[in-house]
Every structure is written in C-alpha cells, then in structure tokens.
Amino acid sequence: MSDEKPKAPNNRTLTLSPEEQQHYQAGLLNLAGPASAEMLGDRILHQDLFAVLDWLPQGWVDLLFLDPPYNLTKTFNQSSFRGRSLEDYQAWLGSWLPKLLGVLKPTASVYICGDWRSAAAIQILAEKYLIVRNRITWEREKGRGAKHNWKNCSEDIWFCTAGDRYTFNAEAVRLRRRVIAPYTDDHGNPKDWQKTEDGNYRLTYPSNLWTDLTVPFWSMPENTDHPTQKPEKLLAKIILASSQPGDMVFDPFLGSGTTAVVAKKLGRRYAGVELDLLYCCLAQKRLHLAEGDRQIQGYEEGVFWERNSSDRR
Template identity: 60%
Template sequence: MLTSKVKAPRNRTLTLTQADRQRYSSQLNTLSHTGSLDEVLDTTIHQDCRNAIAHLPTSSIDLLILDPPYNLRKDFNGKTFSRRSPTDYQSWVETWLEPLVQLLKPTASLYVCADWQSSTVIYPLLTRYFTVRNRITWEREKGRGAKANWKNASEDIWFCTVSEAYTFNVNAVKLKRRVIAPYRDRNGSPKDWQDTCKGRFRLTHPSNLWTDISIPFWSMPENTDHPTQKPEKLVAKLILASSSPGDVVLDPFLGSGTTSVVAKKLNRHYIGIESNEDYCCMAEKRLALADRDQRIQGYHENCFWERNSTPQA
C-alpha cells in the first residue's frame, strides 16, 4: 500500500504515502468498551471485526454490508487469507455473523457478497438468522481467462432482512437505459421513454442481474491497490435501495473504504471496521477526498446508467 513509485500520467490510482499514514493513523478508532453510538459514528475502526463487534451498541444498525474474504487464497497487503474446507469456512463465517445479529435494528437489511463457491456455503447460515429475499448476480467485465473451464465473470450478493418491515426505495435505484426500439403511441408520443437533447432513454425497474458495473481500474479516481475493491456504483445501489438519509451503515470488512465513502456521499452515517492499518488510512484519505468530490461513477442526475452510457455534462 505504501509507495514511492512514479505513476504514468493517466494512472489515477490512489496511493498511500508515509505522510498520509502518519496523518490518518491518528484519526483511527479502537474500541475497548461499549459506549454510545455517537462515539463510533462516522469513524474507521482499526481492529479485528470480532473484537470490535463485541463493543458496538445493540440495535443500532440500519444497513449491514458484508464483503468478507472469499474462500480463496488472497494476499491483503502482506496478510494472507488461506483457503479452507467448506465446513471450516462456514464455521469462520459464523464466528462473526452471529454476533452481528444483535447489532441490527428490527427494520434492518443486509447484503452479503460472495463468489460462486463461498455463496453456497454462506446461504445456509443466512437462512438461519435472516429472511433471504433475493440473490443479486453482477457481472465482472474483466477477469482471467480459463483454458479448461468457463471464465469466472460474475459474483453474488445476498439480500436479506431481519423482519418483514424493511426499507426498499425502488425509485432510487432505477436504471436509465438507452432506447433501441423507440415505440410511439398513436399520437406519435414516446411510449414509456423520454426523448431528450442527450438521447432517448427509458427508466427501468432494478433487477437482480447487474450488467452495468465497472470494476475500478487504474484510470478511475476511486481505484486503490486493494485486491478485491468493490465499485462505488455497486455499493451506492445497496445503500440507496435499503437505507434512508441519516441511517447508519456498518461494514465490518471495510477494506480500502468504499462503503464508508459512498455512505458519506449519500448522506448516511457510517461505521467501518478493518484490521489492516494501511487500508484504514486509505479509507480515511478517501473520506477526506469525498468532502470535495461527491460524484459516483455511473450515477448521474439521481439515476444509475448503463455502463459507459452516462452523458457528458
């Protein structure tokens, strides 16, 4: 994460300097007791998630976003997560999933990210504690090819709720698509689409198949060196759909800070937990940048747009 390399002119990847580390490490939170919600709101907690969870106030979270390490060998800035048997991986998930339950409000929702293998292991646990309402599949438009298998180009997100009373703002997450077949009614007026100076578009209801997500890459200002960074656009969909302004969003596997950054841009409170100090500092750096720039790639004029279709301002 720390770097002194000179980047190419078009490379906008965020890096963490030693000066950044010294500046932002002093802003990190560590929990040693259960205090009030105000003590942890809008902070980055540098701590193992299981230790931090034990000190968070009960029934305080409106939306939980979980992006744990998948059951794969992966290097997270020098700390390796090793592949386990499905049984061992499920046991590990339950060590932090069960204590998270008491932190959620009765009206809370949660989203759990997974790949195709860990998804089948996590699902039975989710049915034990929550109502599973849907499985979102989103397309990763890049990835390594495979010579003897299908290229792995999708991931899952499980949508769950604590009860039958929950938030879902369908109008906040509609997708704006370009119209290919512009049907008109008998009077010649557009039928279920809008004719604008920027083109012909239709607002469509959100489905559980997402093909409009771009993985952060080197020319995007949100990109970091985190190996499994989720796009801000993806997290924005979850937050807008299942929370309201002023609600509290918790991410116990914060990584480089995407959930907290998007929550801040969308006027929600956030609590982020991350065990790696460099990633915590990167999250704080991104949060500081969000004070000056609240744009989210692919989200424009209160609509989500198809990949590469957002009109230029």
C-alpha cells in the same frame, strides 16, 4: 505508501505518502472496551473485527454490508485468507455472523457478498438467521480468461432483512437504459421512453441482475491497490435502496473504505472495521476527499446509467 515508479499520466489510483499515512492514522479509533453507538458514528476502527465483536453495541445499525473474505486463498496487503472446504467455510461464517447480527435494528437490511465457491455456505447461514429476500448477481467484467473452464466474471450479493418491516426505495435506484427499439404510439409519441439530445432512453426499475458496474481500475479516481475493491456505484445502489438519509451504515470488513465513502456522499452515517492500517488510512483519505467531491461515477441526475454511457461508465 507512494509508488516508487512514477505513475502514468492518466493513472489516478490513490496512494499515500508517509506523512499522509501518519496524519490519517491519528484519526482512527481503537477500542479498549465496550463502545456506544455515538462513539462509533462516522468512525473507522483499526482493529480485528473478532477482537472487538463483543464490544459492539446492540441495535444501532440500519444497514449492514458484509464483504468477508471469499472461500479462496487471497492476500490482502499484510494479511491473507486461505481457502478451505465448504463445510469449514460455513463453520467459519457461523462462528461470528450470529453474534454480529446483534448490532441490527429490527427494521435493518443486510447484504452479504460472495461468489460461487461460498454460495451454499452463505445461503444456509443467511436463511438460518435472517429473512432472505433475493440474491443479486453482478457482472464483474474484469478477469483473465480460462482455457479449461468458464471465465469467472460474476459475484453474488444476498439481500436479507432482520424482519418483515424494512426500507426499500425502488424509485431511488432506477437504471437509465438506451432504447434499441423505440416504439411509438398511434400518434408517433415515445412509448415508455424519452427522447433526448444524447439519444433515446428508458428508466427501468432495478432487477437482481446488475450489468452496469465497472470494477475500479487505474484511471478511476476511486481506485486503490486493494485487490477486491467494490465499485462505489455498487454501494450506491444498496445504500439508496435500503436506507434513509441519516441512517447508520456499518461495514465490518471495510477494506479501502468504499462503503463509508458512499454513505458519506449520500448523507448517511457510517462506521467500519478494518484490520489493515494501510487500507484504514486510504479510507480516511477517501473520506476527506469526499468532503469536496460527492460525485459517484455512473450515478447522475438521480438515476444510474448503463456502463460505458458516455463518460459515466
């Protein structure tokens, strides 16, 4: 809904008027029985994942992005998740993950998000049902300091595949880094870097440590009031690396729609499930806006830029 207080001039956080929510709600999908892959293509289901899990088709997903509630107590608009013991969290994951993996094609990739509280449970379940290829750690630079502990400013993403044949486009996710020590060869030519009017840069291949991401905040047009919204740039890295144009990207914990929006911007098909009506409608609005603006902050000219590189963040 729209905020009662007027927003600051530079506050670009997306909101919904009652009329917009009614409009976007009409485009949501609600299953009453088994669905086909064609039915789910480029649609958002406004339902509880666990109510529709048995109705999802088999073998139709090229890239599965999983961002389930982490093992901590958190409120998501009208719903909440309560932290539990590590053993109980692992049991919760195990109650739905194996069945959900039936949606995968044999060549599919899976990315599973978590933090240090959920790490052990995710690792155990992922290794049981998938091939774990790597664990990405990304710097989540927002957050409060702590006087009696280390500030928590990182999260993890497990990169897994369904089998030994899978997509990985390393060239598509190179990072442009500023050169601090511009070494040259014997003739004074740049050695593995490029001189530009904006400075000296080097293209580097992707690693499993991501320090170039900005968590969405009030001055960014992708920002919503969702409490755990992932950056579009983060999803762009994953989608470009682990899918091809036209592939199906599925997010069963869609939130405010980042996965679907980035998939659309990058020429992939998408499907998502989200329980909360407000977030579903925000996702629909973001998808509508993406029809006229395919820009992804921090991704330009086919490469990713370091955080705070000019206006690219």
